[in-house]
Amino acid sequence: MGGRIKIFLLLTPASLVVGVLFAGGLVSALVQSLGYMPAIGQTTVNLDAYRKVLTDGDFLSSLFLTLYVAGASTGISTVLAVLAALALRKSSGRVSAVVFQLPITIPHLVAAVGIALVVSQTGLGARGAAALGLIGQPSDFPALLYDKYSIGIILTYVWKETPFIALVVLASLRGVAAELEDVARTLGAGAWQRFWYVVFPVISPGIVAASLIVFAFTFGAFEVPYLLGKTYPTILPVTAYNEYRGIELTSRPIAMAINILISLVTAAFAAAYLRIAKDLGRG
Amino acid sequence: MSARLELRGLSHSYARGDEPALSDLSLDVEPGELVALLGPSGCGKTTALKIVAGLLRPTAGDVLVNGHSVVGVPPEKREAAMVFQKSLLFPHMSVEANVSFGLRMRGVSREESTKKMEEALRRVRMEGLADRKPDELSGGQQQRVALARALVTGPRLLLLDEPLSALDANLREEMRELIKRLQREGGYTTVFVTHDQEEAVVLADRIALIFDGSLQMYDRPQAFYDRPVSRAAARFFGATNFIGGHAENGCVKTGLGELKLQSPTRPGEVTLTIRPEAVRIEGGENSFPARVASATFLGTQVHYTLEAHDTSLRAALPPHVRLAVGDEIMARLPAESLWALKS
Amino acid sequence: MRLLDKRRSNLGLALVAAMVVLPFVPLVLWTFAGEWRFPDLLPTEWSLRGVRYLLEPGGKVLSATLTSLLIGVSVALASIVVGLPAGMALGGYEWRFKGVVIFFILLPILVPPLASTMGIHLTFIRLGLADTVFGVFLVHLVPTVPYTAVILTSVFAERTGELEEAARTLGANPWQAFLHVTLPEVAPGVAVAGLFAFLISWGQYILTLLIGGGNVVTLPMLLFSAASGNDPVHTSALALVFALPAILALVVALRFLKPGERGGGRGFLGLGKVS
Numbered sequence: 047m048g049g050r051i052k053i054f055l056l057l058t059p060a061s062l063v064v065g066v067l068f069a070g071g072l073v074s075a076l077v078q079s080l081g082y083m084p085a086i087g088q089t090t091v092n093l094d095a096y097r098k099v100l101t102d103g104d105f106l107s108s109l110f111l112t113l114y115v116a117g118a119s120t121g122i123s124t125v126l127a128v129l130a131a132l133a134l135r136k137s138s139g140r141v142s143a144v145v146f147q148l149p150i151t152i153p154h155l156v157a158a159v160g161i162a163l164v165v166s167q168t169g170l171g172a173r174g175a176a177a178l179g180l181i182g183q184p185s186d187f188p189a190l191l192y193d194k195y196s197i198g199i200i201l202t203y204v205w206k207e208t209p210f211i212a213l214v215v216l217a218s219l220r221g222v223a224a225e226l227e228d229v230a231r232t233l234g235a236g237a238w239q240r241f242w243y244v245v246f247p248v249i250s251p252g253i254v255a256a257s258l259i260v261f262a263f264t265f266g267a268f269e270v271p272y273l274l275g276k277t278y279p280t281i282l283p284v285t286a287y288n289e290y291r292g293i294e295l296t297s298r299p300i301a302m303a304i305n306i307l308i309s310l311v312t313a314a315f316a317a318a319y320l321r322i323a324k325d326l327g328r329g
Numbered sequence: 330m331s332a333r334l335e336l337r338g339l340s341h342s343y344a345r346g347d348e349p350a351l352s353d354l355s356l357d358v359e360p361g362e363l364v365a366l367l368g369p370s371g372c373g374k375t376t377a378l379k380i381v382a383g384l385l386r387p388t389a390g391d392v393l394v395n396g397h398s399v400v401g402v403p404p405e406k407r408e409a410a411m412v413f414q415k416s417l418l419f420p421h422m423s424v425e426a427n428v429s430f431g432l433r434m435r436g437v438s439r440e441e442s443t444k445k446m447e448e449a450l451r452r453v454r455m456e457g458l459a460d461r462k463p464d465e466l467s468g469g470q471q472q473r474v475a476l477a478r479a480l481v482t483g484p485r486l487l488l489l490d491e492p493l494s495a496l497d498a499n500l501r502e503e504m505r506e507l508i509k510r511l512q513r514e515g516g517y518t519t520v521f522v523t524h525d526q527e528e529a530v531v532l533a534d535r536i537a538l539i540f541d542g543s544l545q546m547y548d549r550p551q552a553f554y555d556r557p558v559s560r561a562a563a564r565f566f567g568a569t570n571f572i573g574g575h576a577e578n579g580c581v582k583t584g585l586g587e588l589k590l591q592s593p594t595r596p597g598e599v600t601l602t603i604r605p606e607a608v609r610i611e612g613g614e615n616s617f618p619a620r621v622a623s624a625t626f627l628g629t630q631v632h633y634t635l636e637a638h639d640t641s642l643r644a645a646l647p648p649h650v651r652l653a654v655g656d657e658i659m660a661r662l663p664a665e666s667l668w669a670l671k672s
Numbered sequence: 673m674r675l676l677d678k679r680r681s682n683l684g685l686a687l688v689a690a691m692v693v694l695p696f697v698p699l700v701l702w703t704f705a706g707e708w709r710f711p712d713l714l715p716t717e718w719s720l721r722g723v724r725y726l727l728e729p730g731g732k733v734l735s736a737t738l739t740s741l742l743i744g745v746s747v748a749l750a751s752i753v754v755g756l757p758a759g760m761a762l763g764g765y766e767w768r769f770k771g772v773v774i775f776f777i778l779l780p781i782l783v784p785p786l787a788s789t790m791g792i793h794l795t796f797i798r799l800g801l802a803d804t805v806f807g808v809f810l811v812h813l814v815p816t817v818p819y820t821a822v823i824l825t826s827v828f829a830e831r832t833g834e835l836e837e838a839a840r841t842l843g844a845n846p847w848q849a850f851l852h853v854t855l856p857e858v859a860p861g862v863a864v865a866g867l868f869a870f871l872i873s874w875g876q877y878i879l880t881l882l883i884g885g886g887n888v889v890t891l892p893m894l895l896f897s898a899a900s901g902n903d904p905v906h907t908s909a910l911a912l913v914f915a916l917p918a919i920l921a922l923v924v925a926l927r928f929l930k931p932g933e934r935g936g937g938r939g940f941l942g943l944g945k946v947s
Contacts, residue, residue, distance in 0.1 A: 172710070
């Protein structure tokens with residue numbers, strides 16, 4: 047019995063923090079999304095906010111944009127990461143560790159600003175193009191920021207997330223996958239056969255797990271799209287924020303409803319990730 | 330089917346300037362022979378095996394299979410199947426898929442590979458477990474499947490890298506029998522790496538003793554007991570007796586008296602060695618009085634230390650010879666069991 | 673064959689390194705630029721205007737940096753204090769509802785704290801925590817505590833408690849065993865966890881904006897308003913300062929930790945979503 051109490055006590059501080067500040071905040075958001083705001087005299091509960099949000103064209107545009115940005119960023123990062131990891135697995139562990147870890151620790155805003163200065167119409171890329179004689183004026187260079195394809199945002203996410211996925215894949219490649227590949231060689235498997243039948247199946251769960259994390263993160267992230275995104279449509283977290291700052295009475299429940307929807311989607315990904323991570327731990 | 334393997338002057342350093350892992354290793358393995366690479370951990374035996382498999386390229390030297398050099402040939406073309414210390418079964422494939430892997434990679438038809446796979450599983454006594462996954466098997470079962478996987482392709486060479494080290498002692502004996510039987514039945518040319526001299530003696534036709542990357546001695550197991558090539562080689566097979574002396578006229582003058590040898594040795598300083606099991610408690614040629622200084626019961630034997638003329642000798646005798654500490658006895662070193670070490 | 677592999681590998685490495693360094697190039701150039709018109713590839717004039725802006729005594733940058741440091745260090749310390757016992761419980765023992773608790777504690781890593789912070793804002797206002805440094809400190813705990821808990825869980829999961837048992841047989845009581853055996857052993861893991869927590873807090877923007885209300889000015893907020901403005905020199909200088917702790921942390925970590933530890937897949941659960 048003493049053991050159980052000890053564990054309970056050890057977990058209390060962290061549970062309080064997550065319970066009160068995080069879960070409490072979400073519960074509060076849920077309550078507000080249902081229209082319950084006693085501070086201004088609303089004591090009835092309704093689903094108006096959700097109805098408005100889910101039928102609103104603006105919300106749907108936001109949702110699709112968010113799915114597009116998250117999906118594209120995750121997809122591109124995953125492919126590049128696997129290629130990079132495959133290309134670099136023979137390199138010294140130290141060097142690839144440095145190269146990949148730098149983007150991981152650098153704040154998103156720094157990456158966003160730096161990339162903006164590269165891809166903007168007066169950025170390094172445009173100047174390089176001018177030097178090569180490809181363009182004459184800034185406006186000749188394609189608009190990659192504040193554009194409808196959110197290229198600037200996606201580039202920033204790809205720069206930040208590819209190294210993260212690559213490190214995960216590299217760890218797997220250098221571990222079990224490397225030994226199994228040796229075995230496969232002695233059994234007569236050629237390079238492509240080894241990759242397809244042995245290496246890829248073994249590193250897949252890690253790749254999927256890492257991609258899930260990246261998708262969930264890019265789905266719910268605020269900073270980069272707020273800086274580099276168009277003013278309309280905005281991705282969901284920015285939409286929620288804009289609504290939150292709105293002065294109409296109905297704005298707040300709508301903002302909270304969007305928050306709850308974001309939380310549901312990302313929580314679903316969290317659950318899927320944990321499922322895979324548990325399987326990984328077993329193998 | 331089974332090939333002749335020759336290693337010629339194999340040397341390998343992992344990084345420039347490093348101590349070499351292998352120095353000038355040369356030996357031949359006859360077709361169908363089982364050779365053990367024996368030595369302490371880190372002595373280079375696994376390195377040698379990986380070079381034979383093609384997983385490592387040697388810094389110098391050559392590997393010949395049936396007279397042809399294979400150093401430039403990638404592992405997948407060498408037909409040298411390998412079993413490792415960890416079973417390294419493909420975790421995402423069933424036992425069936427694991428075992429038939431080598432055949433599938435070569436494009437053998439499904440029908441044919443299923444037949445061969447079932448046969449292989451039968452030979453390692455794992456039939457009926459074809460659709461299990463590796464993580465559902467015990468360590469011993471996994472190694473059996475690994476064996477079946479290696480043998481099903483009918484390899485020219487079978488390479489085993491300490492495959493029994495990770496198993497419990499009782500399992501090890503069982504697996505040893507299995508490996509010996511399979512090797513005999515299939516007649517595979519086999520190289521077996523181990524640090525356990527008992528294992529090497531039980532399994533191998535010939536043992537290659539390797540210290541620090543160099544070959545010390547390459548001979549039948551019995552020779553390591555009867556005619557070891559050096560002190561270190563003799564000691565590797567268990568604590569033994571060394572007697573210093575001066576040889577002349579076919580005898581050796583030692584602190585224990587004049588000892589006769591079976592075959593004459595060159596005159597001069599010499600070290601004689603005799604195994605504890607060969608020491609006799611009786612009079613006769615090469616005998617001398619001695620006192621029992623200690624006795625340690627080891628179950629199947631009793632180890633005694635005998636002291637004579639300021640020399641200590643170890644004797645290992647069956648338990649029924651009851652000697653007590655303090656007994657004055659006659660000890661004899663039979664001439665046929667005495668061996669002069671090359672200096 | 674092997675030579676080609678090596679060369680291909682080095683080429684790949686060079687390519688990746690170039691991509692990694694790319695965003696920093698304009699940042700460094702602009703920081704020291706005096707005059708840099710389109711389409712010049714390099715500034716035509718250099719200047720220390722950017723540096724002077726950063727070091728203005730009594731200026732916004734210094735005070736914002738101090739605020740960020742203050743909050744960051746306090747958050748790091750607090751999340752260690754909170755995360756350490758959680759790590760002990762989750763890593764050192766097996767018990768029934770562990771999976772559920774792990775899910776619960778990991779949620780803030782994947783579910784954006786934005787939602788919960790907007791939800792709790794009203795309560796903070798009522799409690800007088802809004803627009804205060806303390807309020808910002810509290811919300812920063814939400815993304816950091818799960819990280820320290822996860823990192824310390826893996827640290828404790830690797831330990832077997834044998835050393836503590838040995839200490840106990842030599843006469844140490846549980847508290848002494850913890851102080852003299854456990855703590856020194858887990859110190860490196862604790863340092864890594866603290867570092868992560870600091871970097872996460874250092875990089876926070878929207879949480880500070882929401883709860884701080886513009887009253888609490890941290891470095892990212894300065895950077896954001898500069899980036900939305902027209903002066904690339906100020907923006908770049910701020911960005912470099914903002915990136916500094918992360919770069920320093922990387923240098924320190926690489927010097928003191930074995931390469932396998934930092935990038936390994938073992939702890940990858942927590943790696944990555946730092947900033």
